[in-house]
Amino acid sequence: MELSGEQIQVDSLKGAQILVNSLKREGVEYIFGVNGGAAMPIFDALYDETEIKLIPMRHEQGASHAADGYARATGKVGVALATSGPGATNLVTGIATAYMDSIPMVAITGQVFTHFIGSDAFQECDVIGVTRPICKHSYLIKDCEEVADVVAEAFHIASTGKPGPVIIDIAKDAQNNEALFQYPETVDIRSYKPQVHGDPAQIAKAAALIKEAKRPMLYAGGGVVLANASEELRELTYKTQIPITVTLMGLGAFPETDPLAMEMPGMHGSCCANYAFTDADLIVAIGARFDDRVTGDLSKFAPNAKKIHIDIDASCIGKNVPVDVPIVGDAKNVLTELNKQVSTADIDPWRNQIQEWKRKYPFEYEQKVDKVMPQYVIEQIYEHYSDAIVIADVGQHQMWAAQYFKFTEPRQWLNSGGLGTMGFSLPAAIGAQLGCPDKTVVNINGDGSYIMTIQELVPAVTMKLPLKIFIINNMYLGMVRQWQELFHGKRYSAVDYHDNPDFALLAQAFGATGLRVEHTEDVVPALLKAKGITDGPVVIDFIVDEEENVFPMVPAGKGLGDVIRGLA
Amino acid sequence: MNSEKRHIFSVLVENRFGVLARVAGLFSGRGFNIDSLNVAETHDKSISQITLVTHGDAQIIEQIYHHLNRLIDVIEVTDLSTAGTHVERELVLIKVATDDPQKRTEILQVAEVFRGRVIDMKPASLVLEITGDEGKLKAAINIFNTYGILELARTGKIAMLRGSEK
Numbered sequence: 001m002e003l004s005g006e007q008i009q010v011d012s013l014k015g016a017q018i019l020v021n022s023l024k025r026e027g028v029e030y031i032f033g034v035n036g037g038a039a040m041p042i043f044d045a046l047y048d049e050t051e052i053k054l055i056p057m058r059h060e061q062g063a064s065h066a067a068d069g070y071a072r073a074t075g076k077v078g079v080a081l082a083t084s085g086p087g088a089t090n091l092v093t094g095i096a097t098a099y100m101d102s103i104p105m106v107a108i109t110g111q112v113f114t115h116f117i118g119s120d121a122f123q124e125c126d127v128i129g130v131t132r133p134i135c136k137h138s139y140l141i142k143d144c145e146e147v148a149d150v151v152a153e154a155f156h157i158a159s160t161g162k163p164g165p166v167i168i169d170i171a172k173d174a175q176n177n178e179a180l181f182q183y184p185e186t187v188d189i190r191s192y193k194p195q196v197h198g199d200p201a202q203i204a205k206a207a208a209l210i211k212e213a214k215r216p217m218l219y220a221g222g223g224v225v226l227a228n229a230s231e232e233l234r235e236l237t238y239k240t241q242i243p244i245t246v247t248l249m250g251l252g253a254f255p256e257t258d259p260l261a262m263e264m265p266g267m268h269g270s271c272c273a274n275y276a277f278t279d280a281d282l283i284v285a286i287g288a289r290f291d292d293r294v295t296g297d298l299s300k301f302a303p304n305a306k307k308i309h310i311d312i313d314a315s316c317i318g319k320n321v322p323v324d325v326p327i328v329g330d331a332k333n334v335l336t337e338l339n340k341q342v343s344t345a346d347i348d349p350w351r352n353q354i355q356e357w358k359r360k361y362p363f364e365y366e367q368k369v370d371k372v373m374p375q376y377v378i379e380q381i382y383e384h385y386s387d388a389i390v391i392a393d394v395g396q397h398q399m400w401a402a403q404y405f406k407f408t409e410p411r412q413w414l415n416s417g418g419l420g421t422m423g424f425s426l427p428a429a430i431g432a433q434l435g436c437p438d439k440t441v442v443n444i445n446g447d448g449s450y451i452m453t454i455q456e457l458v459p460a461v462t463m464k465l466p467l468k469i470f471i472i473n474n475m476y477l478g479m480v481r482q483w484q485e486l487f488h489g490k491r492y493s494a495v496d497y498h499d500n501p502d503f504a505l506l507a508q509a510f511g512a513t514g515l516r517v518e519h520t521e522d523v524v525p526a527l528l529k530a531k532g533i534t535d536g537p538v539v540i541d542f543i544v545d546e547e548e549n550v551f552p553m554v555p556a557g558k559g560l561g562d563v564i565r566g567l568a
Numbered sequence: 569m570n571s572e573k574r575h576i577f578s579v580l581v582e583n584r585f586g587v588l589a590r591v592a593g594l595f596s597g598r599g600f601n602i603d604s605l606n607v608a609e610t611h612d613k614s615i616s617q618i619t620l621v622t623h624g625d626a627q628i629i630e631q632i633y634h635h636l637n638r639l640i641d642v643i644e645v646t647d648l649s650t651a652g653t654h655v656e657r658e659l660v661l662i663k664v665a666t667d668d669p670q671k672r673t674e675i676l677q678v679a680e681v682f683r684g685r686v687i688d689m690k691p692a693s694l695v696l697e698i699t700g701d702e703g704k705l706k707a708a709i710n711i712f713n714t715y716g717i718l719e720l721a722r723t724g725k726i727a728m729l730r731g732s733e734k
C-alpha cells in the first residue's frame with residue numbers, strides 16, 4: 001500500500017496505544033468488548049481514553065451484535081473487541097451475522113504471544129482460520145510496526161464496495177512492543193478496487209427495457225440502504241410510477257405508506273408483491289439478491305419477466321436467477337444515472353391490477369376472544385412509536401413486525417435477515433441507541449430469542465439507555481412450532497417454552513422497569529407508560545395468543561403463486 | 569442446462585500469509601471443484617501465481633471467477649480457457665521398478681518416446697521426469713503402469729496465454 005503518512009508523534013508508543021490512536025483517526029466513538037488476558041494491553045490503553053468510549057458488554061456475542069447494531073443504525077463502522085480463544089469464538093456468531101447482511105464492522109481480537117502461536121497455548125485459537133469464510137478480510141498482526149497500516153486498510157475494506165466485517169487478530173507482543181505512530185493518509189490496495197460506476201451502455205439498455213415494459217416492478221433490497229441510495233430509489237419510483245416491493249433487508253428504503261408500495265415479498269411477504277413477481281414482464285432488482293426466502297421455487301419464479309440486476313457484487317448477479325441486463329456498481333451511482341433516462345411508465349392497467357391485489361389481500365388476522373393478538377401489539381407499537389428505530393429478533397414476531405409496522409425511512413428497521421440470528425436484537429439495540437441518542441429505540445423480541453442474549457440488559461441498565469423492549473411472548477419457539485404444526489403433524493419437539501421465567505420480574509431484578517400485559521385493553525396503556533420511562537430500559541412482556549401463525553406463507557420449495565393466504 | 573467444461577484459471581495473488589487457504593477455502597466452502605492447483609512465487613517476489621484447474625457449467629465457472637475476484641488478496645483472475653489461446657504444461661516424476669536389466673532397457677526406450685529424462689537410477693528402480701500436456705502425461709503414466717510405478721508426483725498444470733494476448 002502507498003504511504004503518504006505524516007508523522008504524528010515522535011515518541012514510540014506501544015502497539016496497543018497505536019491501535020487506539022489509529023481507531024481515533026478513523027473516528028471511532030464506541031468499542032464494544034469483553035476483557036481477557038490476550039487483549040489486556042488494548043483495554044489498558046482504553047482505560048483513560050476520552051474520545052473513544054469503551055462499552056463493556058456481558059458476552060462477546062453481545063459485543064459483536066452491538067457493534068453491528070451501531071453500524072446498521074448509523075452507517076458507520078462498528079467496532080468489537082475480545083480476547084483470544086473463547087473471547088474470539090464468542091464473537092463469531094456476530095461476525096457471521098454482519099457478514100451475511102454486509103454490515104461494516106471491525107472485530108479486534110487479542111492473540112497469544114507470537115512465539116506461542118501454533119503451540120496450542122492457553123486460550124489459543126486460530127481466529128483467522130475460524131473466521132475465514134465469514135468475513136470480508138482478516139489480518140494477523142505479529143509486529144507492532146504494522147498496526148496503523150492494518151487499521152487503515154481494515155476500515156477501508158469494511159466500509160467500501162460491498163461492506164462487511166474485517167478481523168484484526170493482534171498478538172500480545174505486538175500490543176506491548178513499541179513503534180512510531182504514523183497513520184497513513186490514504187489507503188491504496190492494488191488488489192482491491194470495487195467497481196462503483198455502472199457501465200453506461202448497460203444503464204441505457206436498462207432504461208430502454210423500462211420504457212418498453214407493460215408490467216414492470218421494482219425490487220429493492222438491503223443494498224439500497226447500505227449504499228445510502230434511498231433518495232435515488234424514491235426518485236426512480238416517483239418518476240416512473242412503477243410499483244415497488246422492498247425486501248426484509250431494505251424495509252424503509254421506500255415508504256411503505258405510499259400507494260406504489262407493495263410491501264415485502266417472499267415467504268411471509270404480501271400476496272400483492274408475490275403475485276406481481278409471478279405476472280411481471282420486467283423486474284428491476286436493486287441491491288437485492290434473489291434470496292431463496294424471496295423467490296420460492298426458482299423454476300416458478302417470475303417466469304415472464306426480463307431481469308435487470310443492479311448490484312455492487314458481481315458474484316450476486318446471475319447466481320440464482322439468469323439476468324438479462326447485469327449492472328455492476330454502487331446503487332447510488334447507478335440509480336443517479338438511470339434516473340436521468342427514465343420517465344413516467346405508461347402502464348395504467350398494471351397499476352390498477354396492483355391496487356386491486358393490495359385492496360383484496362392486505363395483511364390481516366383474526367382477533368380471537370380473550371387473547372392478545374401479536375399482530376395487534378405490533379399495530380399499536382406502530383401507532384405509538386412510528387418514528388422509532390425498530391430492531392426485531394428472529395421468528396414469528398420478526399415477520400409480524402415487518403408486516404404490520406409501516407417503515408418510512410432507511411435504517412429505521414434493523415434485523416438479522418441473512419443469518420437469522422436469534423439473540424441479535426437486544427445487543428444490537430444497545431449499539432443503535434448509542435449511535436442515535438436522539439431516537440427512540442424499540443426492540444421487538446421473542447421469548448426464545450430474548451433469553452439468548454438477556455445478559456445485555458445489564459449494560460443497558462448501567463448506561464440508563466431508554467430502550468423499549470417489547471417481548472411478543474407466545475411461550476414457544478413460535479416460528480419452529482408453526483412449521484411443526486403445518487409440516488410435522490403438530491409434534492412440538494423442543495419448542496415448548498412454558499417454563500419461561502417471569503420476564504417482568506426478571507427485568508426488575510436487572511434494575512430495569514418490567515411490566516406484564518395479559519389483556520388486550522392493557523396493551524395501549526402499557527405502551528404509553530413505557531413512553532414516559534426515559535431513565536433506563538423498560539421491558540414489557542406481552543403474553544400473546546400462543547398458537548397464532550404467520551400468514552401469508554409460501555411453503556419452502558413452493559412457487560410464489562402457491563402462497564397460502566391464511567384467512568382470505 | 570449447460571454442459572460441464574474444464575477451465576484453467578490463472579490467479580495472481582499477493583504473496584502473503586494465508587492466501588492459499590483463502591482460495592482453497594473458497595472452493596471447499598462453496599462446493600466448487602479443484603482438479604489441480606499449483607502455487608509459486610513469480611519474478612516479482614510480492615506476487616504469487618496460482619494455476620487452478622476446475623470444471624463446471626458456465627454458471628459455476630462465472631461464479632468461480634467472481635468469487636476469486638472478491639478475495640481481497642487476489643490481484644487478477646484470468647480464465648485461460650476463454651481469454652485466448654494458451655499453452656499449458658505439467659511435470660511428472662515417475663519412479664519405475666527395474667528389477668531385471670531387460671526391463672530397464674525397455675523402460676529407457678519408452679522414456680525416450682516421451683522425451684523423459686532419467687534423473688535418478690538405482691539397481692531396482694529409476695526416476696523419470698516427463699513434461700507435457702494432459703494427454704501426453706496420461707499416455708506416459710498408462711504405459712509405465714504396465715512396468716510397475718512405485719511412486720508418482722506431479723506439479724499440477726501451469727499455463728499462460730500465447731504471445732501478446734496479454
Ligand SMILES: Cc1ncc(C[n+]2csc(CCOP(=O)(O)OP(=O)(O)O)c2C)c(N)n1
Nearest residue numbers: 395396397420422446447448449477478479
Ligand atoms: C441462534 C438460533 N437458533 C435457532 C434458530 C432457529 N429458529 C428460528 S426462529 C426460532 C424461534 C424463535 O422463537 P422466539 O424468539 O420465541 O420467536 P417467535 O417465533 O416465537 O416469535 C428458532 C428456534 C435461529 N434462527 N437462531
Ligand SMILES: [Mg+2]
Nearest residue numbers: 447474476478
Ligand atoms: Mg416465542
